[in-house]
Amino acid sequence: MAFLKVIPLEEALKVVLSFELPVKVEEVDLANALGRIVAEDVYSPTDVPPFDRATVDGYAVRAEDTFMASEASPVKLKVVGEVHAGEVPSIELGKGETVYISTGAMLPKNADAVIQFEDVERVNDEIIIQKPAYPGLGVMKKGADIEKGKLLIKKGTKLTFKETALLSAVGIHKVRVFKRPRVAVISTGNEVVLPGQELKPGQIYDINGRAITDAVNELGGEGIFIGIAQDNRDSLKELIERAIEVGDLIILSGGASGGMRDLTASVIEELGEVKVHGIAIQPGKPTIIGIVKGKPIFGLPGYPTSCLTNFTLLIAPLLLKSLGREGKVKKVKAKLKHKVFSVKGRRQFLPVKLEGNIAVPILKGSGAVTSFIDADGFIEIPENVESLDEGEEVEVILFSF
Amino acid sequence: MAFLKVIPLEEALKVVLSFELPVKVEEVDLANALGRIVAEDVYSPTDVPPFDRATVDGYAVRAEDTFMASEASPVKLKVVGEVHAGEVPSIELGKGETVYISTGAMLPKNADAVIQFEDVERVNDEIIIQKPAYPGLGVMKKGADIEKGKLLIKKGTKLTFKETALLSAVGIHKVRVFKRPRVAVISTGNEVVLPGQELKPGQIYDINGRAITDAVNELGGEGIFIGIAQDNRDSLKELIERAIEVGDLIILSGGASGGMRDLTASVIEELGEVKVHGIAIQPGKPTIIGIVKGKPIFGLPGYPTSCLTNFTLLIAPLLLKSLGREGKVKKVKAKLKHKVFSVKGRRQFLPVKLEGNIAVPILKGSGAVTSFIDADGFIEIPENVESLDEGEEVEVILFSF
The missing domain is CATH 3.90.105.10 (Molybdopterin biosynthesis moea protein, domain 2)
Structure with missing residues (x-):
């Protein structure tokens, strides 16, 4: 078992993208x-349009009949009928002839222009034209908008x-x-209870279950919340087995304590195989990637911000790939609002809020729910960097799919 | 009947926003x-959190017990128990005492700091501390994340x-x-047929029905497509009456020809009241606003780009208002890619595509479906302006809700 043997993010991502989700x-x-x-x-x-179509109400003409028209010497054309939208014109225009045509109607044979009715004078069954019409005037040609x-x-x-x-x-x-890939979601922890239940002393409400399920839904998958596993082997095993039955992919989050993380890895190893346990990023170091009965399974950190950051970094790319949307993780460029510090040798991801094209770091700590709620995404502070300066250009990976 | 008596957009909008949709x-x-x-x-x-909570795995202490700790003179504390996440600690810390605590667990009484287990040495039932802990170390206080x-x-x-x-x-x-406001949508025109049906010569497929229905759905309403009305009084009346039964608001689009627009206004006047017929904007001049059996009814232009522009200008604000989202029509600032011209005295709206913060005008003409498909939104060229310059800052109203 790959037990907390940390590997680079890129290697972990290679393992993840080697998984194939069923494409339905x-x-x-x-x-x-x-x-x-x-x-x-x-x-x-x-x-x-599927035919040459009038774009105005007026008179369909053979443009060449009007070429000599001027104010001094107007051209007269004989009105030989009319054609309305939806009709097939029965008339073929002869020399010197015109028909009344309404917007959207099919041009009669030999007509190649439509003069707006406001631009001619109608006298009984004749129209008087004082200006030449060019071929194509008042017409949208067949296929001009979209070609077959x-x-x-x-x-x-x-x-x-x-x-x-x-x-x-x-x-x-x-x-x-x-079809939306089915993602089964499990929360873990003895202290975690479902919203709507009574909160006893020492307990907190589950956050990650809803957050991951709905993030999956937004991304185009189908999030299925399975339940909350207790901090013991039997409970974890039971919920993972239930998840395997309904999901194409399984995501666990928590437990927060070191002992619990080891338990999750050990149960996955019992049911299948742990491929990765430990990624050289902060947050996300204890993340688990495995496979059970051919289905990818992930163990994400318990803190909501850490959990969603790792979901976005590792799982979203796989889900997007299975939906034909490779590389569609959303990123924007922004300028850093103020200097931030990291520890040399630590590759860190930091939540930020966007104000226009300014990225404001959220420094509440990953334990705070509100830090991920307030965040529009996160930035990376590379391993060999100890600080990023105020005004420095950063790439923000968005919490939005 | 207010028959093609054009009024300014702001006046039309005042009429629209005076309508009350039922709020459910x-x-x-x-x-x-x-x-x-x-x-x-x-x-x-x-x-x-609902209680003071450990944010690391380690030892809960009374910080004051550690204030004198140094490498030269370490402090020893007695481990008197342990507390795990979800448990209510039964122990009250006495002077010189500590308990093992796991991440997420409730602090025992009198403890005000948690020292990570990596930072102490454990020898049997004692821990050895070489550095003071400050009150609040390793603790998230009750309500620190979200206050009641x-x-x-x-x-x-x-x-x-x-x-x-x-x-x-x-x-x-x-x-x-x-509850999503129910918006009943009717397309009109003898030449218009539903997708999936066979296209006979002279006919085109309906676009606006789907476009408006789904724009309403995206905005948070419930779009209900009623059908396509033929260019005659009986058909129009029948579909409007059906729409009134199911919708909180009714939207018609088309017909493209002048005669058809008049027919729509006349039928609305017969069934209820035309409040506005004619707005001093391009496109959208022949737009109709009325009320039938207490329900707002709109007649939008037939060309898809014109139709969606007027939907965004006039109807989206009313739907958003009824959803408690006043003023949430989305706008962004951008710079114009190249000079565009208008006619003096005409207040014009022009579709644009956004490339970063550059607005690229789409000049295919409103008859083209693809002009609205390609557009991210539209800009206004005011009445007294004949052109906007390359690089000029413009406000783009987005086709997105």
Whole structure:
């Protein structure tokens, strides 16, 4: 068993990304697709618009008939009919002819321009034109907006109302999306109780269970909270076995004490294999990475900020990969509000709050719930660095997916 | 009937914000609260932590017992027991006594510091201390993280995993959230068909129905797509009546042609009252605002970009207000990529794409679907302005809620 043999973050991440989560795809109706993640590149099956289309209310003409029009010598065209949106024009324009056309309607054969009705004078069944129309005036050509075969949406895209509208525009009403990977979440600790239960002396409410479950949900997975394991082998084993049944991936958090961390590692080793126990980062040194019955299992630190930092560093990349969203951990550049210190030889991650493009370090300590609640993300202080200066440019990894 | 009597945007907005949507509140379990909007300020019912808590594994001491400790003259304390997380310590520390304590455990009476076990030497039932401990070392005091009665979450907050974690931390498992206002959506036009149906010559697929429905869903409402009305009085009336039955607010879009817009206004006037028909903005001039059976009803332009711009300008503020989120339309500052022109006397809104803090105007024309799909939002070119310069600072109203 790899027992607290610390390895670099990059090596740990290599182990994590070597895991394969089952990729399952389902087809959903466009009406239920919002927020889902597209499982394949989507190409347009059609031209938009699918025909040359009037973009104004007016008169469809053969532009060449109007080339000689001027105020001094207007051109007259004969109105031979009308065509409305949704209709197929039965008329073919002859020389000197025009039809009334409404916005959105299909241009009749031979017409290549539409003059707005405000720009002509209508007298009985004739219109009088004082200015030439160029071919394409008042017309959106077939495929001008979206060409048939165009790549519309890339695999891994999270569907917002803009993408569902785009799919609607090309007539797609069913879309293949990734099934949400199922992530089973366990909290641990004798002192930890569920919200809604009575708090006895010495007890605290569970935070990580809800935090991880909902972070998974936001990321596009399905977080399933299993429960709280007591600080003993039987309870841990029972909950891990239940988690293995329902989850594609299992996340434990806590216990806070050294003895409890060892117990978690030992139970995972009994049920499967511990691949990593110890990462050379702060917080996160005692993080456990293992595999049980082919399913990745993680033991994260108990302090909420440490727990969520390690979730973001180690687990989010795997979940995103399984959703076709490699490298989509969100990062922004910012300038540090004030100098921060670290210990040489310690690779540290520090929560920060963003105020515009200023990163304000949160120095309450990882034990405080509020430090992760207030944080928009965290920055890295590398191993060989003892401090970062005020105004220094930093990369903020966001607590947001 | 206020028939195409154009009024300024601010006046139209005043009419809109005078409408009251029914405010309904429901209580949901914390497990189902992600993404919902909190209906009242939430205060902490408890202290976090609820007791003085060890933040390390080590020895709980009376700090004053250690004040004289030095390498030259170490202090010895007697280990009189141990206390683990979740337990209520039965021991009261006497002078010269200590107990082993694990992270997260409650401090025994009289203890006010915890020394990490790595920092002492243990010999049988004694520990040897070479350095003074200050009161508070290794301890998180009761309420230090969150004080009982503290405002945790403001009314109108959209719950992310950080807020659900925070509620969990204070033991709240049920939360009062706004019911999503029901918005009934109707598309109009003889040429418009639903995605998934066969496209006959002259027809196009509906875009606005899906776009508005899902924009409402993203904003925190419940979008309900009613269907596509044909360009005639009976069809329009039938769908509006159906929409009134299910929706708290009704949105129509299209038809593209002038005649169709007049028909919509006339049908709304028959069923209720047209309050506004015509706003001095481009796009959006023919927008209709009315009320039918006490329910606000909007007629938006047919072109998708125009439609969504007017949705964002006029309807989003009302929906946000009803969710306790006044003024939460999202705006960012950016610099214009290149010069853009407008017509003097025309108050124009122009879609832009954001590249970092650069706003790139999208000049495909409002008829193109792709112009709103590509856009992150839009900028305003005021009435008395004929152009905005390259590099000029602009405010971008985001297509995102």
